[in-house]
Amino acid sequence: MTLSFKDLLNSGPKVINLGMERFYLDLLGQEVPVVKVNWRPPLARSSLMDRLRKLRGE
Amino acid sequence: MKKIEVVRGEYYDSVTLMLVAKEMKKIDGVVDAALNMATEANIEIMKAAGFEIEAGSFSPDNLLIGIDYVKDEIDRIFETVRSYLASPPWKKKEEDTEYSPGTLDGAISVLRDANLALISLPGRFAVAEAMKALKNGLNVMLYSDNVTIEDEIKIKKFADRNDLIVMGPDCGTAVINGKGLGFSNVCPEGPVGIVAASGTGLQELMVQLTRRGIGVKHGIGTGGRDVKRTVGGISFLKGIRELSDNPDISLIIAVGKPPDPEVKERILDSLRKTGKNCVICFMGDDHGKDEASVHYSAELEECAVVAEAILNGKDVSLAREKLRAEYARLSGWRPTGGVKGRYVRGLFTGGTLCYEAQYIAQSHINPIYGNAPLRKEFKLKNSLKPIGHSFIDYGEDEFTQGRLHPMIDPSFRAEQLKEQSEDNSVAVVLFDVVLGYGSAENPSQEVAEAIRAVNRGIKPVYVAYVCGTARDPQDLAKQISLLEDAGVIVCESNARAALLASSLISRRER
Amino acid sequence: MNRLNDIDKANSIAFEKLLKAEPQIIDLGMAKDAIPNFGEKMILHAGPPITWERMSGPMIGAVTGAILYEGWAETPEKARELASKGEITFEPCHHHNSVGPMAGIISPNLPVWVVEEKNTGWRSYATLNEGLGKVLRMGAFSEEVIERLNWMREVLYPVLRNGVRKYVGDNGGLNLKSLISQSLHMGDELHNRNRAATSLLIRTLVPSMIDAERGNHNLSRVVKFMAGNDHFFLNPGMAAAKVSLDSIGYVEGSSMITIMARNGTDFGIQIAGVEKEWFTCPAALPDVLLFPGFTKDDVNRDIGDSAIMETYGVGGFALAAAPAIVQFVGGTPQDAVNYTREMYEICVGENKHFTIPALNFRGTPTGIDLIKVVETGITPILDTGAAHKEAGKGQVGAGIVRMPSEAFVKAAEAFVEKYSK
Numbered sequence: 001m002t003l004s005f006k007d008l009l010n011s012g013p014k015v016i017n018l019g020m021e022r023f024y025l026d027l028l029g030q031e032v033p034v035v036k037v038n039w040r041p042p043l044a045r046s047s048l049m050d051r052l053r054k055l056r057g058e
Numbered sequence: 059m060k061k062i063e064v065v066r067g068e069y070y071d072s073v074t075l076m077l078v079a080k081e082m083k084k085i086d087g088v089v090d091a092a093l094n095m096a097t098e099a100n101i102e103i104m105k106a107a108g109f110e111i112e113a114g115s116f117s118p119d120n121l122l123i124g125i126d127y128v129k130d131e132i133d134r135i136f137e138t139v140r141s142y143l144a145s146p147p148w149k150k151k152e153e154d155t156e157y158s159p160g161t162l163d164g165a166i167s168v169l170r171d172a173n174l175a176l177i178s179l180p181g182r183f184a185v186a187e188a189m190k191a192l193k194n195g196l197n198v199m200l201y202s203d204n205v206t207i208e209d210e211i212k213i214k215k216f217a218d219r220n221d222l223i224v225m226g227p228d229c230g231t232a233v234i235n236g237k238g239l240g241f242s243n244v245c246p247e248g249p250v251g252i253v254a255a256s257g258t259g260l261q262e263l264m265v266q267l268t269r270r271g272i273g274v275k276h277g278i279g280t281g282g283r284d285v286k287r288t289v290g291g292i293s294f295l296k297g298i299r300e301l302s303d304n305p306d307i308s309l310i311i312a313v314g315k316p317p318d319p320e321v322k323e324r325i326l327d328s329l330r331k332t333g334k335n336c337v338i339c340f341m342g343d344d345h346g347k348d349e350a351s352v353h354y355s356a357e358l359e360e361c362a363v364v365a366e367a368i369l370n371g372k373d374v375s376l377a378r379e380k381l382r383a384e385y386a387r388l389s390g391w392r393p394t395g396g397v398k399g400r401y402v403r404g405l406f407t408g409g410t411l412c413y414e415a416q417y418i419a420q421s422h423i424n425p426i427y428g429n430a431p432l433r434k435e436f437k438l439k440n441s442l443k444p445i446g447h448s449f450i451d452y453g454e455d456e457f458t459q460g461r462l463h464p465m466i467d468p469s470f471r472a473e474q475l476k477e478q479s480e481d482n483s484v485a486v487v488l489f490d491v492v493l494g495y496g497s498a499e500n501p502s503q504e505v506a507e508a509i510r511a512v513n514r515g516i517k518p519v520y521v522a523y524v525c526g527t528a529r530d531p532q533d534l535a536k537q538i539s540l541l542e543d544a545g546v547i548v549c550e551s552n553a554r555a556a557l558l559a560s561s562l563i564s565r566r567e568r
Numbered sequence: 569m570n571r572l573n574d575i576d577k578a579n580s581i582a583f584e585k586l587l588k589a590e591p592q593i594i595d596l597g598m599a600k601d602a603i604p605n606f607g608e609k610m611i612l613h614a615g616p617p618i619t620w621e622r623m624s625g626p627m628i629g630a631v632t633g634a635i636l637y638e639g640w641a642e643t644p645e646k647a648r649e650l651a652s653k654g655e656i657t658f659e660p661c662h663h664h665n666s667v668g669p670m671a672g673i674i675s676p677n678l679p680v681w682v683v684e685e686k687n688t689g690w691r692s693y694a695t696l697n698e699g700l701g702k703v704l705r706m707g708a709f710s711e712e713v714i715e716r717l718n719w720m721r722e723v724l725y726p727v728l729r730n731g732v733r734k735y736v737g738d739n740g741g742l743n744l745k746s747l748i749s750q751s752l753h754m755g756d757e758l759h760n761r762n763r764a765a766t767s768l769l770i771r772t773l774v775p776s777m778i779d780a781e782r783g784n785h786n787l788s789r790v791v792k793f794m795a796g797n798d799h800f801f802l803n804p805g806m807a808a809a810k811v812s813l814d815s816i817g818y819v820e821g822s823s824m825i826t827i828m829a830r831n832g833t834d835f836g837i838q839i840a841g842v843e844k845e846w847f848t849c850p851a852a853l854p855d856v857l858l859f860p861g862f863t864k865d866d867v868n869r870d871i872g873d874s875a876i877m878e879t880y881g882v883g884g885f886a887l888a889a890a891p892a893i894v895q896f897v898g899g900t901p902q903d904a905v906n907y908t909r910e911m912y913e914i915c916v917g918e919n920k921h922f923t924i925p926a927l928n929f930r931g932t933p934t935g936i937d938l939i940k941v942v943e944t945g946i947t948p949i950l951d952t953g954a955a956h957k958e959a960g961k962g963q964v965g966a967g968i969v970r971m972p973s974e975a976f977v978k979a980a981e982a983f984v985e986k987y988s989k
Contacts, residue, residue, distance in 0.1 A: 004221040005300055008173045008197045009276055012235035016165040016196065018187055019178030022466070023201075023240055026495035027176075029531075032237050035169040038158035040945030041183060043973045044980055049186070051984045052939060056575060058189070076857045076965070077895060083863075092860030107861040124860075157906045160946045164913040 065121040078142045087129030096120040185209045200226030214292040226281040231257040233277035241496035244529035248273020251301035255314030258408030266362035268527045285317030302332035310336045316343040342417040359551040389561035399485030404449030407464040411490045412451040419560035468501045472508040479512040488559035493526025502540035509544045520546040523555035578821035582840045583916045583935040589812035590686035592741025596729035600676035610657040614672025614873040615831025616846045624832035626707025629959030630671030633709030666693040667806045667873035670705035679725035683807035685815045692811035694803040706962040727790040731777030744808035757890035759883030760951040765801035809880035818843045825936040832871035849974030856954045856967030868957035881934030884949045885911045889924045914940040942980045947971045
């Protein structure tokens with residue numbers, strides 16, 4: 001499923017919020033479909049994460 | 059002390075009893091709490107725990123409540139137990155426990171037609187999440203800063219190849235289909251589409267358009283670095299192309315600090331090709347000559363005035379002249395009490411508002427120092443110790459490390475405002491208050507309190523601009539009157555506030 | 569072996585193997601005879617390897633009890649002396665295709681379930697569950713504990729064994745996978761609640777037990793014992809999980825977790841793509857619901873091989889199936905659902921055999937992906953019982969516990985190290 005930028009403008013934002021809760025609440029208040037991610041930092045330090053990503057060819 | 063109470067003929071399951079006991083142990087003065095149905099085995103357990111129980115007189119549907127306590131409030135404690143049994147305090151309402159996924163993938167499985175990831179994580183994590191979002195076919199709005207230019211280019215190119223957009227990094231404001239994202243004001247929907255390399259620039263433009271009854275359908279943010287040569291305006295140009303194709307848009311506005319020259323050329327070309335009316339506001343940039351469909355402006359309010367004239371079929375030049383006449387009248391205004399001191403201090407929460415204010419004020423006062431000055435040589439060595447005329451952006455990275463952005467938490471800027479007001483050389487204090495989604499609930503309140511607390515014989519003149527619309531959640535009228543009640547002169551645009559503040563001084567010096 | 573697709577492919581191979589596994593009860597036997605390489609004076613324990621010196625209270629208590637039970641010493645003091653002199657060989661259950669709840673002690677003369685994976689012939693072993701209260705697995709070693717173990721060996725074991733043999737003779741192995749999937753639809757999550765599974769097990773076995781032991785006056789006592797212990801199924805359930813996970817074997821490039829286990833001191837994991845290597849860190853301190861009279865200070869570090877249930881895709885991962893025990897996890901069925909939904913985010917896939925009615929029969933989250941754990945910061949949650957930290961005091965509570973992160977990070981480091989070459 002790829003939704004283009006055009007689709008975003010035409011159908012309006014349907015948002016996944018990662019980070020500041022305030023942004024999520026403001027979107028809820030505007031009745032924008034929005035899901036908040038209860039994000040946590042990765043367990044692994046960044047050098048390990050980088051190697052993992054490399055391993056996966058990213 | 060240990061005491062037993064017996065509740066007869068009431069059965070509770072053991073988990074409920076354990077939970078009540080757990081709650082009871084949280085109460086000050088309760089050493090131990092044991093709740094058990096009076097089975098033989100449980101009676102033995104209670105005895106082993108030191109509670110005195112006479113055997114033989116209980117049935118298993120009797121509840122034994124044993125409390126070990128140190129404060130002489132045992133009746134109240136038993137009362138609490140009974141209230142907990144009747145209405146367990148741990149029973150949450152269903153709606154409180156709605157599931158929040160822990161990952162982007164999890165969120166996509168909840169909102170299957172999601173089309174935008176709004177990311178405000180610390181920069182070092184933000185890029186990885188942005189890339190994940192793009193790979194899942196989501197557009198990205200990236201509020202995070204501290205993203206390297208290499209990463210910015212990488213994700214923007216990836217997005218471009220996949221027909222997606224990355225708004226940001228460092229993009230705090232956007233409006234999509236009339237819905238505000240991040241820091242944005244409540245504006246009517248209308249025929250205008252904006253591409254902005256500046257957050258508060260976009261906010262001020264939308265506010266000025268709203269005050270002229272003009273609505274905005276899309277306000278696409280790009281982040282300030284997008285128009286640098288290295289990034290090449292990837293998102294900016296994409297925004298223009300989409301607005302060009304969009305049948306709902308009849309006027310396109312491009313706004314930001316001046317782009318690098320080659321990027322600017324590409325933007326101009328792209329705007330010309332849209333065939334739609336366009337207004338450009340690259341603040342402080344050389345004013346180009348209006349072309350058939352492309353008009354120029356140097357300030358945000360002027361940009362709104364030009365857009366208004368175009369949309370209403372009025373003469374653009376006349377509209378500009380009318381605005382200049384108003385500006386001229388404003389710069390002739392003087393306060394009744396006169397002005398004491400020599401310098402203007404600008405204290406801003408909005409980066410672009412600070413930039414525009416310097417651009418406007420520089421024709422009246424010079425030099426203007428700051429932490430983001432127009433010319434490098436006027437950069438303050440220490441942003442906390444301003445000298446001469448100084449305009450400071452409290453939203454700069456140096457102030458937001460480990461501290462909330464001043465639009466979210468106005469307290470630090472308020473402290474600084476009080477401190478600088480007490481500097482006898484300061485004649486005028488200029489500041490902004492930005493309303494809308496994302497901003498503090500009652501931002502004028504703290505500034506007003508700070509002004510009242512200023513300890514100085516004759517206070518400086520306060521000039522402010524409140525960037526907000528009547529429909530913003532903070533209540534524009536209330537925010538203005540909070541300031542006016544504290545003696546602040548509140549202007550109708552950022553440009554006017556900067557003009558007034560600086561002309562008060564320049565006239566005096568003349 | 570250096571692309572995302574390869575890791576994904578390896579994980580789906582491991583995942584499919586797990587789903588294909590058909591664990592069956594085929595017999596009962598004495599540990600020393602049934603379990604391969606069971607040495608003399610050997611005691612198996614839960615979790616990763618540990619020396620006597622580093623054992624926690626409940627583990628010491630359970631070892632003491634086992635020595636008394638085996639008759640290797642007369643008194644608890646002498647039992648400890650024997651252990652401290654190094655005369656007992658301690659090895660993890662997991663090194664002998666076995667699993668044990670809590671302390672997980674298996675000594676030579678304890679009867680064990682024999683569970684076999686139909687396709688590979690791999691076997692696994694687990695003891696008979698003693699019930700609640702003062703029991704060996706919780707570190708208790710008093711006389712009543714030893715007496716019960718003796719009764720279980722002398723009375724329960726032969727009756728049950730003969731019943732199982734009769735059943736297996738008539739029907740072939742007793743299908744544990746189907747029993748587990750049924751009990752998930754009856755309110756069990758197969759770790760802290762085994763009531764339905766125990767009932768199904770009894771319902772399945774009792775006719776054969778009656779056939780095999782007609783006239784044995786102990787029959788009714790045996791059935792009563794089984795029926796009086798809601799957790800009777802936990803042990804064969806764990807053996808089913810163990811043999812299914814063992815049937816995956818080594819899978820080049822897979823980051824799927826095949827073992828999670830705690831010994832009361834350390835927590836350890838193994839993954840399919842790094843053969844037979846433990847990655848350990850200090851075990852979690854469970855913040856559980858406490859029985860009356862106990863405080864937080866009484867709680868021992870997390871203990872038991874029962875984490876194999878979550879590794880298998882049930883237990884805490886299937887909490888949404890067990891609304892009856894949601895008070896252990898915060899109060900509402902929504903809380904239970906939320907835990908299960910969170911676990912989907914770190915798993916390779918959804919189990920087509922184990923489904924959850926409350927989630928519209930969505931499969932349980934199955935096959936923990938180490939990489940997802942370190943990427944998302946979400947570590948597995950487990951249903952658990954908690955033991956008193958002093959030897960001999962038994963269980964103090966039950967609830968849920970989140971696994972500590974360091975073991976996952978260590979495993980990820982080893983995985984990257986191995987496959988970056």
